[in-house]
Amino acid sequence: xxxxxxxxxxxxxxxxxxxxxxxxxxxxxxxxxxxxxxxxxxxxxxxxxxxxxxxxxxxxxxxxxxxxxxxxxxxxxxxxxxxxxxxxxxxxxxxxxxxxxxxxxxxxxxxxxxxxxxxxxxxxxxxxxxxxxxxxxxxxxxxxxxxxxxxxxxxxxxxxxxxxxxxxxxxxxxxxxxxxxxxxxxxxxxxxxxxxxxxxxxxxxxxxxxxxxxx
Amino acid sequence: xxxxxxxxxxxxxxxxxxxxxxxxxxxxxxxxxxxxxxxxxxxxxxxxxxxxxxxxxxxxxxxxxxxxxxxxxxxxxxxxxxxxxxxxxxxxxxxxxxxxxxxxxxxxxxxxxxxxxxxxxxxxxxxxxxxxxxxxxxxxxxxxxxxxxxxxxxxxxxxxxxxxxxxxxxxxxxxxxxxxxxxxxxxxxxxxxxxxxxxxxxxxxxxxxxxxxxx
DNA sequence: ACAAAAGCTGACCGATCGGTCAGGATTTCC
DNA sequence: GGAAATCCTGACCGATCGGTCAGCTTTTGT
Numbered sequence: 001x002x003x004x005x006x007x008x009x010x011x012x013x014x015x016x017x018x019x020x021x022x023x024x025x026x027x028x029x030x031x032x033x034x035x036x037x038x039x040x041x042x043x044x045x046x047x048x049x050x051x052x053x054x055x056x057x058x059x060x061x062x063x064x065x066x067x068x069x070x071x072x073x074x075x076x077x078x079x080x081x082x083x084x085x086x087x088x089x090x091x092x093x094x095x096x097x098x099x100x101x102x103x104x105x106x107x108x109x110x111x112x113x114x115x116x117x118x119x120x121x122x123x124x125x126x127x128x129x130x131x132x133x134x135x136x137x138x139x140x141x142x143x144x145x146x147x148x149x150x151x152x153x154x155x156x157x158x159x160x161x162x163x164x165x166x167x168x169x170x171x172x173x174x175x176x177x178x179x180x181x182x183x184x185x186x187x188x189x190x191x192x193x194x195x196x197x198x199x200x201x202x203x204x205x206x207x208x209x210x211x212x213x214x215x
Numbered sequence: 216x217x218x219x220x221x222x223x224x225x226x227x228x229x230x231x232x233x234x235x236x237x238x239x240x241x242x243x244x245x246x247x248x249x250x251x252x253x254x255x256x257x258x259x260x261x262x263x264x265x266x267x268x269x270x271x272x273x274x275x276x277x278x279x280x281x282x283x284x285x286x287x288x289x290x291x292x293x294x295x296x297x298x299x300x301x302x303x304x305x306x307x308x309x310x311x312x313x314x315x316x317x318x319x320x321x322x323x324x325x326x327x328x329x330x331x332x333x334x335x336x337x338x339x340x341x342x343x344x345x346x347x348x349x350x351x352x353x354x355x356x357x358x359x360x361x362x363x364x365x366x367x368x369x370x371x372x373x374x375x376x377x378x379x380x381x382x383x384x385x386x387x388x389x390x391x392x393x394x395x396x397x398x399x400x401x402x403x404x405x406x407x408x409x410x411x412x413x414x415x416x417x418x419x420x421x422x423x424x425x426x427x428x429x430x
Numbered sequence: 431a432c433a434a435a436a437g438c439t440g441a442c443c444g445a446t447c448g449g450t451c452a453g454g455a456t457t458t459c460c
Numbered sequence: 461g462g463a464a465a466t467c468c469t470g471a472c473c474g475a476t477c478g479g480t481c482a483g484c485t486t487t488t489g490t
Contacts, residue, residue, distance in 0.1 A: 030332065031331075033246070033250075034247065034250075038447080048469090049449095049450090049451095049471095050469070053467075109331055112327070112386070113246070113328075113331055115389050117245065118244060130390075130394050131393075131394050131395075134395075153415060157407070158411075160387075160391060164379045164383035165379050167379070168379030171327070172330050174333050178337070178342040192369065193372055196368060196376075199366075199419070200376065200416065201415065203418060204416060205415060226437070226487085227437085230437090251478085253477080262440085263479095267480085273478065
């Protein structure tokens with residue numbers, strides 16, 4: 001009995017990672033119901049029985065992936081106060097959210113799929129965390145508006161605007177690629193899109209950068 | 216034999232409509248693979264066999280719904296020229312897209328689901344139509360920028376910004392409702408969100424309204 | 431009135447679904 | 461070296477999948 005702590009089986013870790021990656025992709029593509037364990041197993045190059053041996057059940061696997069995604073997002077803008085510079089904070093928000101769309105597109109799509117399904121697994125439990133996140137930021141935005149640092153826009157709509165615009169580059173990449181006849185979105189696309197969003201949204205909210213480089 | 220033209224069976228029309236409505240909802244929620252004909256039949260209050268009698272197959276039903284959605288969107292901003300007022304056109308675009316999110320949320324979600332799946336049914340055929348739509352509008356935006364009527368922003372990113380921000384209120388309604396603790400989005404929510412988007416996006420692109428009502 | 435057309439449905443098909451399990455292979459630990 | 465723990469898998473389970481079909485009822489056209 002006993003020491004199942006520090007080194008923690010490299011075999012399990014390796015296989016779980018392969019399963020998680022494959023599952024995230026399949027769940028994102030086909031939703032919870034449309035994803036089959038067989039498809040996940042094939043994508044991971046592992047027999048179906050072995051997948052179930054590691055993850056227990058489809059439901060547990062799905063919830064694990066959802067929680068992993070929520071965790072990544074809650075790390076964003078973890079500390080913001082009304083004394084920070086609005087331009088810097090908004091720009092950091094937009095750029096870090098875009099970076100998530102670029103580096104973890106499957107996570108973003110998995111979340112989108114869950115929401116489209118009516119959020120049956122998130123519903124109350126995890127929306128609470130997001131609600132706190134949103135409320136604390138809206139307070140800061142309101143404070144900035146009172147100090148005249150930005151226009152008095154609805155802070156909730158502003159957060160959803162940034163959320164949707166950045167999310168779009170992960171969730172709807174297929175559409176963007178299809179319409180613009182690219183092969184895929186590359187780093188330069190994400191850079192120019194981030195620049196565009198920062199410019200338009202900051203200006204649209206009446207937020208001025210401290211250092212106006214062009215003037 | 217013969218006159219199967221004008222009055223056109225009211226029975227078939229009525230049942231097809233019930234099936235289409237139910238199917239749009241189920242496909243939007245669970246994706247193509249995750250949606251079952253039995254679930255659609257139950258939602259429509261019709262036996263499974265009868266659903267198949269009318270629509271032929273799951274594939275055909277799905278494609279029919281997709282085409283219906285694309286049709287609605289292609290009707291938007293059907294005629295725009297560089298001589299029109301940028302503020303009026305952009306505002307009309309935002310508001311009409313928001314109205315679609317409000318009145319046909321299931322259509323929007325169905326499209327989102329199709330894109331998340333990698334657009335297996337749209338792919339080349341229907342992306343072509345959207346590409347033409349986008350290209351003709353980007354030309355107008357570029358013309359406006361040259362005339363100094365708006366900032367020289369990337370027209371493609373601008374279209375996707377408006378697309379994503381408006382689409383969000385249909386596709387992610389569950390998230391918005393869950394976070395803001397509403398029961399559902401009502402007409403007033405859509406009005407204030409539309410106002411917000413018009414204000415921020417127009418200002419963000421350097422587009423001035425002709426009649427500044429508040430000054 | 432009556433045949434033709436359209437509407438309708440339960441029973442059924444092979445395939446696949448999520449999940450279980452017995453039991454063999456391999457690794458770990460003393 | 462050998463027991464214990466972990467890893468692995470093919471066979472199998474009942475349920476559900478999309479789709480077919482024979483045969484019934486209802487509506488339509490004349």
